[in-house]
Amino acid sequence: MTSENNCTQSAFCAALLDPGLPCPPGLVAWNGSDPTPRLAVYRNNVVSSLIDALAQTFPVVQQLVGVPFFRAMAAMFVRQAPPRSRVLARYGEAFPTFIEQFEPARPVPYLADVARLEMARVQAYHAADAEPVAAAVLSAALAGGDRIGELRIVCHPSVAMVGSAFAVASLWSAHQGEGNLGDVDPDDAEAAMVLRDGLDVLVLRVSPGAAEFVAAVLQGRSLDDATGAAMNAESAFDLPATLGLLMGHGAITSIHFPGDNA
Known part of the structure; x- marks a missing residue:
């Protein structure tokens, strides 16, 4: 033809x-x-x-x-x-x-958010490579004295947050054979962090505070701003645990003060 x-x-x-x-x-x-x-x-x-x-x-x-x-x-x-x-x-x-x-x-009603999560997984898989920072670099930056709140954290290009009024992370996991679908209440609000760790794309259910913190970091906000947003969402927000989660998956590629070379 x-x-x-x-x-x-x-x-x-x-x-x-x-x-x-x-x-x-x-x-x-x-x-x-x-x-x-x-x-x-x-x-x-x-x-x-x-x-x-x-x-x-x-x-x-x-x-x-x-x-x-x-x-x-x-x-x-x-x-x-x-x-x-x-x-x-x-x-x-x-x-x-x-x-x-x-x-x-x-x-x-949760179908669109599950689709957002699955799209985030595809985008994470195809995201650019980036070397994670060493633990010593993070420790040195966090010892920055009075300026610590000005720190900017840069996440791996694959990192994305998917927040939902529904149990998107649990629904997705149950369809991977992780947990019983019958035990999932779709109306439970959840946040999922998507990232690529090595060659594996992970979907991690995170607390409301951690979700707000990572979302703020992805927007380029300072450590102070990101922590404040996290604590507004969850008074018991655990900053060290959240940083440890990101570091453990190689999800932090830079931590610096404004004006420094990232």
């Missing part, structure tokens, strides 16, 4: 994603036959491949709603938001927001 000059690329792309559109003028088959059936096959293959890509990125979302529902929902997303890049590994960044606004998914 080939396209003549009067079959524009935009018309072809539109027809490729919308089965309600006719075969665009100027589209011809190599043997002169009607190109409409060939376009239908090509259209089906393209949409099906994109749905498969989404299923690989969002396996727990698919498990939560079942394959037929997921593929029908994904097909609608594909037609509304086709990929903008040839790299399909990261396709679906807008899928969680689509799910949130997708009326038939309303009975599963």
Whole structure:
């Protein structure tokens, strides 16, 4: 199947994603036959491949709603938001927001946040490499005297926080065989920290204070500001334990004072 000059690329792309559109003028088959059936096959293959890509990125979302529902929902997303890049590994960044606004998914209110968690895992897997700081560097920085509150912590590029009014971390873990799904109350608010430790992408359930602390650090806020935000969320926030968790997974790549070379 080939396209003549009067079959524009935009018309072809539109027809490729919308089965309600006719075969665009100027589209011809190599043997002169009607190109409409060939376009239908090509259209089906393209949409099906994109749905498969989404299923690989969002396996727990698919498990939560079942394959037929997921593929029908994904097909609608594909037609509304086709990929903008040839790299399909990261396709679906807008899928969680689509799910949130997708009326038939309303009975599963945590579905969009689970999708955000799964997207964060993919992004963590493909994040750039960065060397963690040594424990001695952290200790020396924390001995900075009166200026300690000005410290800036830089996390590994893979680190992300996913906060939710639902038990997203426990739901995800249960679908990995870690714990009993029947013991999870979906309405329990949870925060998950996603990071890559070596070659492994981890999903760690963290306390409200730790979640606020890491979120503030990711925003570039000072140690004082990040600790204050954490303590507002959780009066018993444990700063040493949170720093130890980050250090233990190689998630701190720099700690410095403003103006210093990071």
